[in-house]
Amino acid sequence: MTTQSILKELINKKIISGHQAEAIRSFETNKAFSVHWELRSILFLGILLFSSGIGVLIYENIDTIGHQAIIAAIAILTIVCFWYVFRNSLPYQHSELKNTNKFASYVLLLGCTTFLALEGYLQFQYEIFGIKYGLAVLIPTILFFFSAYRFDHTGVLSMAITGLASWVGLTIAPLSVLTKNDFTDQKLVWSAIILGTLLALTGWLSDSKEIKKHFSFTYLFLGGNLALIASLIGSFRGEPQIVFQFAGLLFSVFYILTARRSQSLVFLLMGVVTAYIIVSYMLAKLLGEALAMTLATLYFTFSSIGVILFLLKYKKFLGIKR
Amino acid sequence: MIKAYNNTWVTNLYIRETAAGWVSKNLLTTEQEAQIQKAFPEHFYRPGIFVTIGLFFFASIACSFFAGFLSLFFLDGFSDGAFGIFSIICAIAFLAALEFVIRDRKLFHSGIDNALLYAAVGAVISSFFLIIEGERPWLYCFLSLFILVPALLRYADLLLAAVTYFTAAALIALILTESALGKALLPFAFMIFSFLSYMLVSRSTSIYYHKCQQILEVLSLATLYLAGNYFVVREGNALLNDLPASTQVAFAYLFYFFTAAIPIAYICLGLKKYNRVLFVTGLLALGASIVTYRTYFLQLTISQELTLAGTFLIIVAVLAIRYLKNPKKGISDEPEAKRKFAYLEAIVAAEVLGQAPQENGIQFGEGNFGGGGAGEAY
Incomplete structure (x- = not known):
């Protein structure tokens, strides 16, 4: 199917005039080959x-x-x-x-x-x-x-x-947050959380105060990545765990709200995945090891069905029309 | 019915996308786009890329759990024959599910159908391997093609296209490497194979196979280049003949020539025919050629090379950008209209031109378009 045949279809359906089709055709044949991105x-x-x-x-x-x-x-x-x-x-x-x-x-x-x-x-x-x-x-x-x-x-x-x-003292590059940082050091976990919070807040402010609004994504993404991973690690290993878990859930809520505001799937995934892991971990701790093991298969089956349903409905949640 | 997905919808989808491109360049009005959407309907379920990946992941898990569940019934008679039958039963089940989700759920390359297709094809092919045992490897490739090609024609899947191409290439390689003469002729055989497949594929005008066509074109061009590349020929020769170190090959000058000429030919042809696949493949191949020559002829430290290469690339890019300040010979440096700015452009256009849409959109007459339209977009 070529430009020509599409235009013919459009004329047949009386959507465009022959005049306009001719204009589009000449535009398509005369347009230059752009090597901009290369x-x-x-x-x-x-x-x-x-x-x-x-x-x-x-x-x-x-x-x-x-x-x-x-x-x-x-x-x-x-x-x-x-x-x-x-x-x-x-x-x-x-x-x-x-x-x-x-x-x-x-x-x-x-x-x-x-x-x-x-x-x-x-x-x-x-x-x-x-x-x-x-x-x-x-x-x-x-x-x-x-x-x-x-x-x-x-x-x-x-x-x-x-x-x-x-x-x-931290590495913030998205792919090496986990590998390059020594999170066995509790102090580093705290500084990661604090820095992540500050960056996320800066991103939020630059969006809401309209100061370099387009910078907001970079702040939110880099800061959020750091804070979420650090609080996740804190939730497993930190002392006291509940503080880190609470912080991680707060971050997740913040990112889910941000996702709704900016209609961003990345932030939604970041928030949901972290919240899912923390909640699962807390539930397992609460139930005790023996009971958790027996219920694990049921839990994971139903929660992954939940994930599929959520993925099928995400557009509605983010408020994306179409 | 050879095509699994609704061909009319696939065509309509293409028309809609083309029309959307024209709308973003102010060649069509948004009202006309709405009319087009009405006249050319499509009801495929097409989620975004992240969701597709997620669905693919979960569907793959479901497929393997299903196979595991089914295998419980075959546990006692665990011979290869029984396993072959088990694979075929799995394949039939996956195919039935695949046809169901395409027809009933209207999926269109949206993760679940991809996973089911790969599972079905994989099950059939593995049953071959289990039933026919101990044959020469090329026979398996040959038999696999009988499954892959019909599946490709029916489902037009990208990964399947790539796998089919590599299977065909492997078939040639495996047959030729059985004799000494075949080994010597391998590069030329590959070049001819790639060239023929490019010629064959690039002729297709079908929208249904448009994406498959592109990927096959890229693969054909890539193997055509690699089969003539001096580095690949020299090291491949050493590998095939079990030489301890790679030595100079026969017809070395021919391969020096191919290494330099093929990328340049791609780039020139790409620019001449406005073919982005050729152009970009040519650029990448040129980079590979430079690395090839460097490996055998240049003795510099890595940092010197990086600095030199970087300087060279910067100079080339800057000169090209300056040269193309105004479009020359049909090549321009203007960015193609991006989706992101589509709204903005539309708003500005609506503001500036301030036209009330008329029936059939005659307001885009010659004068108006020739001046404003062309100036806007390019």
């Missing part, structure tokens, strides 16, 4: 490869003459990047900025990654911050938060949040 992907991949290459390149060439040159080149590149972004930026506003400059956001990303490489190296080689490692992490975080808000860049915002988390 080029953007290449550019992004290039920045990714370049910054990961240069980050190691510095350390490889220590004690050679080329070394100083590389450092200088990176420093100049970073400065040029930020200078370019400043020159081509629009004035700050609370709503989303539509920068017409095609390169600004990518240049900012490049500048931020090279800054990170440079700063890490300077600390390693010259210990410019001495033994205050916290300061070494905090400086790029502050710069990134500033850049994210000033130049309206969600990618840099998530870099900033990552920096903030590592300043507290």
Whole structure:
């Protein structure tokens, strides 16, 4: 089935006129082939490869003459990047900025990654911050938060949040929250919950106060992920368990409400899955091990039927029409 | 009836999607879209991707529990023959359930039907393996095709399309590797096979198989490239002949040429024919080719390579974006209209043009469209 035959069908059903069909046909034949996303992907991949290459390149060439040159080149590149972004930026506003400059956001990303490489190296080689490692992490975080808000860049915002988390001693990247964090340390669980709460609150506020509303998802997603997983772990291992369980359920409710507000399936899943695990665990504890084992098959059969029914009805719950 | 899903609905779905694309480019009015929805109905149950995954997961669990339950009756006579019969009974049950959910529940690739289809096909094929024992491997591939191809034609499933393609490819590979001459000709045989399958598949104009067509095109192009890729040929040669280390292969220059020429051909053809499958496959293949050449001809540390490659990619992308500031030779750098902005565009258009929709939408006359419409979208 081609454009031609679809248009013919539409004319036959008297939905469009022959005139309009001709207009659509000429639009379809004359429209250009867009390579927009392919080029953007290449550019992004290039920045990714370049910054990961240069980050190691510095350390490889220590004690050679080329070394100083590389450092200088990176420093100049970073400065040029930020200078370019400043020159081509629009004035700050609370709503989303539509920068017409095609390169600004990518240049900012490049500048931020090279800054990170440079700063890490300077600390390693010259210990410019001495033994205050916290300061070494905090400086790029502050710069990134500033850049994210000033130049309206969600990618840099998530870099900033990552920096903030590592300043507290946590890994926040969605896939490595569980693997890279040492949650046997109760203190870390608490800081994860507190940081997650703060991030989630920031996300909620930025949505309701309409300050960079489109940043809200990043805050909510990264913060929520951290807080939910930390409170889950606390529910199993923490002391006192009930506090963590209560916190986890509160988070779940918060995320289910958020999901309804923003019609987001991701938040709904995050909230429901956590709540399901915590409630199941609490029930099993309450009933005692022997009784729980016997009822387990029944419980899981019926609760998974419940999950299927819920999945079939989720649109109504989120209030999505259609 | 060869097609399991309602073919008219599948066609209507395609018409609706095309029309929605035109609406987002202001070529049709929303009133016309409503008319189209009425004139071309479809009542498939199609949930979003997350729900589909969830349904697939739970349906798979249900299938395996059902098979486990059924196997209780076969426990005493646990010979391969009995197991073969058990598989066939399972397959019949899964097929019946599959036909039921498609016809009655109106599912359309929505998780449950996918799971049932895979379970049924898997059960039939495993019964082959159990009943016919100790034959050459290629015979199993050959027999499997007799199940896979009809199933693919009836259900037009994506995974099934990929599996069918790989089974056919494995059949060729297994037959050829039985002789020394066959081993030597393997790359060429694969290239011919891939080329023929691309030619065959790309000719299809059926909407029912549209998605399968795309995936088969990608796979054909990928195997055509990989069969000519120097790295694959050299290492494959070493693997097939049990060589301790890979050595230079015969006709090496031919394969150097293929490694470089095929991706460039894909990219050029893709741009010329406005074919995104060819273009993107070509880009990925080009990346693979660079890695291939690097493996044998370049001696740099990994960080130097990354830095160089990154610099190169950035420069290429920036130059291309600057060059395409205005569309050139039918290629542009404008983003395709995204679904996200569809509302916004529609609102703005309604605000600016301020048209009251007339019957048959004549207001999109030549002058109006030629200026405003084209300027809006591109």
